[in-house]
Amino acid sequence: xxxxxxxxxxxxxFLLYTGLRNLRERHGWHAAFWLVLGVLFGTGDYxxxxxxxxxxxxxxxxxxxxxxxxxxxxxxxRHAHVEGNSAEQRLQSAIRLGHRLFVPALLIPLVTLLVAxxxxxxxxxxxxxxxxxxxxxxxxxxxxxxxxxxAAQVAHAPMxxxxxxxxxxxDAIGWATLLPLLLAALGEVFTQSGVGAAITALAGxxxxxxxxxxxxxxxxLGMVLFTVIxxxxxxxxxxxxxxxxxxxxxxxxxANPAILGSMGMLCGYCGTLLTPMAADFNLVPAALxxxxxPYGVMRAQAWSALWILATTFMLMWLLVFR
Amino acid sequence: xxxxxxLGVAVIVVGFxxxxxxxxxxxxxxxxxxxxxxxxxxALLALxxxxxxxxxxxxxxxLTLPVIGLLERAGLREHAQRxxxxxxxxxxxxxxxGYLLLRQLLAMLGLTGxxxxxxxxxxxxxPMGEAAAEKILPTLDDADRDELRAVAAATDNMxxxxxxxxxxxxxxxxxxQAFYVQHGIELxxxxxxxxxxxxxxxxxVIQSVRIWLYQRRLQRRAADASTESAG
Numbered sequence: 001x002x003x004x005x006x007x008x009x010x011x012x013x014f015l016l017y018t019g020l021r022n023l024r025e026r027h028g029w030h031a032a033f034w035l036v037l038g039v040l041f042g043t044g045d046y047x048x049x050x051x052x053x054x055x056x057x058x059x060x061x062x063x064x065x066x067x068x069x070x071x072x073x074x075x076x077x078r079h080a081h082v083e084g085n086s087a088e089q090r091l092q093s094a095i096r097l098g099h100r101l102f103v104p105a106l107l108i109p110l111v112t113l114l115v116a117x118x119x120x121x122x123x124x125x126x127x128x129x130x131x132x133x134x135x136x137x138x139x140x141x142x143x144x145x146x147x148x149x150x151a152a153q154v155a156h157a158p159m160x161x162x163x164x165x166x167x168x169x170x171d172a173i174g175w176a177t178l179l180p181l182l183l184a185a186l187g188e189v190f191t192q193s194g195v196g197a198a199i200t201a202l203a204g205x206x207x208x209x210x211x212x213x214x215x216x217x218x219x220x221l222g223m224v225l226f227t228v229i230x231x232x233x234x235x236x237x238x239x240x241x242x243x244x245x246x247x248x249x250x251x252x253x254x255a256n257p258a259i260l261g262s263m264g265m266l267c268g269y270c271g272t273l274l275t276p277m278a279a280d281f282n283l284v285p286a287a288l289x290x291x292x293x294p295y296g297v298m299r300a301q302a303w304s305a306l307w308i309l310a311t312t313f314m315l316m317w318l319l320v321f322r
Numbered sequence: 323x324x325x326x327x328x329l330g331v332a333v334i335v336v337g338f339x340x341x342x343x344x345x346x347x348x349x350x351x352x353x354x355x356x357x358x359x360x361x362x363x364x365a366l367l368a369l370x371x372x373x374x375x376x377x378x379x380x381x382x383x384x385l386t387l388p389v390i391g392l393l394e395r396a397g398l399r400e401h402a403q404r405x406x407x408x409x410x411x412x413x414x415x416x417x418x419x420g421y422l423l424l425r426q427l428l429a430m431l432g433l434t435g436x437x438x439x440x441x442x443x444x445x446x447x448x449p450m451g452e453a454a455a456e457k458i459l460p461t462l463d464d465a466d467r468d469e470l471r472a473v474a475a476a477t478d479n480m481x482x483x484x485x486x487x488x489x490x491x492x493x494x495x496x497x498x499q500a501f502y503v504q505h506g507i508e509l510x511x512x513x514x515x516x517x518x519x520x521x522x523x524x525x526x527v528i529q530s531v532r533i534w535l536y537q538r539r540l541q542r543r544a545a546d547a548s549t550e551s552a553g
Contacts (some may be wrong), residue, residue, distance in 0.1 A: 008378050010385060044375035050354045051372050060364055066349065074347035085395050086543045094343025094397025094404060101398045104389060104443045107386060109436040116433055137382050144385040151389050155396035165391025170384060175345050182348045185370055186378035189352040192369060193327040193359035197533075201323045229331050234497055241501055250507075257507050261498035262487065262517035273476075276338055280380055283344070285439035285475040289448060291468045300469065301476035304529050308484065311524040321518075 001127060003132040005045050007141030012042035016168045027292025029075040030171065033051040037178065040065050066185070073175040079198070097154060104151035108143045115139025167285070169288075176287040176294070179279030196235075199226065200243030207244070210322060212253040219244045220313050223264055224271035233268025240264070253318045263316040273305035274298065330355025344388050345548045383440040390445050397447040406453030412452035415537040421447055425481025426526060433490040434482055439475055448474045459544045460538070473536060477529060484525035487518035 015038030023031035040062055047058040085093070094101065116136045122129040130138055152159045190196065203222060208214045210240065219240055226236035245264060249255040272278040276295065286297045293299075330351040337347030349370075356366045390398075406412065422443075428436050435441075448471045455470050456462055462470075487494045495515050502509050 007382060007385065009379070011381055014384060014388070027401070040375060041378060044378050049372060051368070056364065056368040059369075059371040059375075060367040062375055063369070064369030064371070066370050066374050067353075067367075070346050070349035074343040087400075090395065091395040091400045092397075093395075094400035097396060098401065101393055101396060101401045101403075102446075105393055105398060107379070108386060108389065108441050108483065112436050112441075113433060116435070134379060136433070137379050140382055140435050140441075141385050144389055147386075147389040148392070151392045151396075155392055157392060157396070161395070162388035162392035163329040165386075165395055166388030167391075169387045169391050174366050175343065177384065178345055179348070179378050181374055182345060182352075184346050184380060185373035186352045188332060188373035188376075188494040189366075189369060190327070193330065193355040193361070194324060194354060195327045195330060198323060198325050198328050229334065234493065236500055237497060246505055257502055258509050258513045259517045261502065261509075262495075262514045263521065265494050265498060266484070266487060266518060266521045269487075273479060273483065276344065277334070279344070281479050284383075285443065286472070287479070288439050288444050289475060290470040291472060292464075295467070296468055297389055297475045297479070298470035303475065304480060304525075304532055307528045308521065308525045311528070312334050312521045315520050315524075 001131050002129060003113035003131040003144065004141075008041050008044055010141060012038045013040075014163070014166065014170075015041060017163055018170050018214070019289045021164075021167055029072055033069060033072045033175070034170075036065050036068055040069075040293060041245060061064065066189055067180070070182075071214060073178065076174045077111055093155070097291065104147040104154055106254045107150055108140070111143035111146050112136060113144060113163060114138045118239065134237075138221070162181050172290065173284070176283050179283055183277055183279055187230050188230055189315065191235065196243075200239060203243060207248075209248055209252070212249070212255075213317070215244060215248045215316060216255075217313075219249060219260075219264060220267045220309075222283040223283050224274075224309065227268040227271030228275040229275065231272070231275055231279065233272055235264055236268050236271070237261075237265055249320075253321065256322065259320045260293040263312050263320070266312050267309060269318075270305045270309035273301045324359065326358035327355040329358055377418040383438065386440040390440065393445060398445055402446055403453035403456075406450045407457065409543070412454065413515050413537065414451060414458060414540070415530075415534050417447075417450060417454050418474065418533045421474075422477050422481045422526065422529055422533070425478060426485035426522060429482050429485025430488040437478065438482075439478060443471075443474050443478050447478070454496070455540060458540045459547070461547065473533070477533065480525055480529045484518075484522045488515050488522050 006265070015034050019034035019038055022034060024109055043058070047062045050058045115130060119130040119135045119139055120132065148159060148162050150163060177303045203218060207218050222240045222244060223233065225234050226239060227233045230236055245260055249260055250257055272281060276283055276298065282298045283294050286294050333351040333354050334347060337350065352370060353366065361369070373487065384408050425437050451470050451474045452462070452467060455466070462534065495511050499509055499511050
């Protein structure tokens with residue numbers, strides 16, 4: 001059965017490969033960074049299993065590893081890699097191969113789509129081929145393998161050329177790869193430390209609770225602000241709901257729960273588009289597209305996000321108290 | 323009420339404003355909040371380690387890098403640009419708005435992992451967009467290319483964000499439902515997902531208008547450049 005853990009092991013192998021290549025080229029800090037991250041990925045399941053069984057030591061070591069990564073991150077500088085092929089060579093190759101180049105690129109979404117749609121119905125000798133947990137992501141990992149094989153065929157290149165090129169891109173993205181995971185961890189730490197509860201308590205002392213409009217505005221802006229701080233609307237939602245949504249808007253002012261929940265969450269999504277804390281949507285794409293400013297993507301979407309926020313708030317105000 | 327953990331939020335804000343390395347800022351914030359909340363060092367390390375490895379799925383995009391790297395070396399971006407130059411009817415705005423619609427519809431079906439910055443924007447949408455922009459304004463400089471790629475990535479985000487909550491089995495909807503169930507309010511996922519539809523439509527209209535305005539700005543610059551060279 002194909003499980004998401006296999007994808008994590010694949011990632012671990014790729015990270016370790018990147019680390020070893022850097023080691024051989026004497027980029028010591030880069031090597032250490034990718035090797036530590038690779039080990040964290042490879043041992044993640046063991047860490048979680050031991051934690052569940054009551055042994056906290058592996059998780060503590062993993063935590064120490066995260067701190068080591070944070071200390072290494074500022075030392076990563078982008079070093080110039082020799083491009084595999086010159087612009088002229090790439091153009092010649094593009095003319096020669098033509099539309100065949102699209103095939104592996106489109107295989108990634110296509111295979112992912114097929115697994116997402118039909119993966120649950122695939123059985124071999126009575127055993128499910130895909131585990132139900134995280135099936136789409138397992139499909140994405142499988143799609144990458146299939147596409148790598150296809151790309152090697154199309155480009156008449158050995159598969160390990162793909163690894164070398166992938167490693168070049170990974171080095172170019174650098175520490176930004178790490179941010180999404182760290183921010184998810186930060187959200188968890190904030191929740192456990194009572195940051196949300198403290199903010200709600202603060203807001204409660206200032207809010208004119210008798211006005212439905214003031215409460216709704218505080219709820220919507222709170223969703224945005226909290227999402228901007230935490231980088232994730234899912235982390236903001238329970239906090240704002242417990243603080244303002246449920247006691248004031250639903251119980252006191254009679255708001256419709258379905259509309260409040262759905263549109264409140266969407267206000268939070270607008271916040272996600274405005275914050276560097278949502279690294280996987282804002283900073284990682286900027287690094288991936290090799291923009292010179294890490295905030296380029298955020299700047300490009302800020303006005304859209306604000307207009308959508310204003311529209312959603314208006315709709316919510318019109319609909320939620322009916 | 324212990325207000326001290328809020329200092330972790332202040333660490334984030336100050337750290338980002340002073341442009342320290344974000345990785346370092348985030349870890350420092352986590353440590354300070356947890357310490358101020360009274361966590362012991364071993365408990366803090368365990369919490370950090372466990373929550374870090376629990377979100378490993380966020381790094382799955384790195385598996386696309388070898389494929390993209392290999393194809394780019396073989397000329398994928400050059401080919402996407404050449405192909406765009408042959409498609410005369412496909413303007414920049416039509417390309418981006420078409421992609422936005424497709425991304426939203428896929429997300430509404432729960433297929434958010436199918437497209438994305440690594441899967442589709444870098445190898446396909448961005449180079450095609452650059453070629454389409456060059457058809458309008460041949461003198462595109464590096465800053466323009468950066469802006470164009472950023473618009474492509476932003477369009478991808480918009481499509482994903484304001485499509486996915488219309489799907490009933492997506493994390494956001496289930497989270498809302500689970501919260502209400504915990505507090506004694508029973509709702510079906512469908513009734514929640516339905517109310518994401520108005521915003522989905524608004525988001526499509528707003529982003530499409532902004533894409534169209536962006537194209538018009540490029541067209542105006544092209545017109546100015548040509549009158550200048552003629553005059």
